[in-house]
Amino acid sequence: MSDAWDDLVSTMDRLRSPGGCPWDAEQTHESLVRYLLEESAELAEAIETGDREGLREELGDVLLQVVFHARVAQEDADDPFDVEDVVRDLTTKLVHRHPHVFAGTPLGDLDAQWDALKAREKRRESVLDGIPAGLGALAAAQKVRGRLRRAGLLEAALGDLHGGDPASGEVGARTAGGELGERLVELVAEADAAGVDLESELRVRTARLTAVARRVEREGAVAEEARD
Numbered sequence: 319m320s321d322a323w324d325d326l327v328s329t330m331d332r333l334r335s336p337g338g339c340p341w342d343a344e345q346t347h348e349s350l351v352r353y354l355l356e357e358s359a360e361l362a363e364a365i366e367t368g369d370r371e372g373l374r375e376e377l378g379d380v381l382l383q384v385v386f387h388a389r390v391a392q393e394d395a396d397d398p399f400d401v402e403d404v405v406r407d408l409t410t411k412l413v414h415r416h417p418h419v420f421a422g423t424p425l426g427d428l429d430a431q432w433d434a435l436k437a438r439e440k441r442r443e444s445v446l447d448g449i450p451a452g453l454g455a456l457a458a459a460q461k462v463r464g465r466l467r468r469a470g471l472l473e474a475a476l477g478d479l480h481g482g483d484p485a486s487g488e489v490g491a492r493t494a495g496g497e498l499g500e501r502l503v504e505l506v507a508e509a510d511a512a513g514v515d516l517e518s519e520l521r522v523r524t525a526r527l528t529a530v531a532r533r534v535e536r537e538g539a540v541a542e543e544a545r546d
Contacts, residue, residue, distance in 0.1 A: 366521060366525070
């Protein structure tokens with residue numbers, strides 16, 4: 319593994335260095351974001367479709383993004399770091415966040431323990447801090463609900479929400495959109511209780527619908543050609 323890792327890092331270094339690849343040399347953290355998102359989505363698709371060969375390839379593509387960003391970070395004039403720093407930080411984090419494994423701490427609620435450790439590490443003022451703004455609506459709803467539940471704040475928050483606190487803007491006429499929103503919230507609650515990832519389930523079912531729709535299109539085209 320060490321040789322393979324060293325080969326990867328040195329290959330990325332050569333691509334980025336003078337005399338390497340012009341495209342790789344001109345990339346920035348910002349320009350690479352789109353590729354990170356695309357590769358992550360392709361990895362998720364390989365996992366959800368059971369594509370073993372694709373899983374291996376897409377894991378490599380996501381790893382490339384990590385190594386690429388770390389190589390770009392080396393060149394920062396004010397705060398440089400490299401992939402070794404990233405690996406060391408990750409190892410330290412894993413040990414710190416698993417005290418039941420590495421420090422003999424009694425095993426409790428793992429999710430609540432994880433949230434508490436992250437909050438202390440990142441000096442968060444709210445249990446909801448750190449939820450990415452770019453998450454899909456379903457994923458964000460599940461993340462918010464899960465954080466509140468583990469912190470013991472969910473019932474109080476829901477009580478205020480459904481009580482219609484005027485200051486929160488929750489009071490007002492019901493709309494069709496609002497009714498649908500409430501039903502979605504109820505589904506999120508069911509999914510949270512059952513430990514189901516709604517975002518993944520929706521992706522899987524949308525992919526199945528897409529596959530069936532493409533088959534129907536093909537069969538319709540064949541039938542149309544036959545009539546002609």
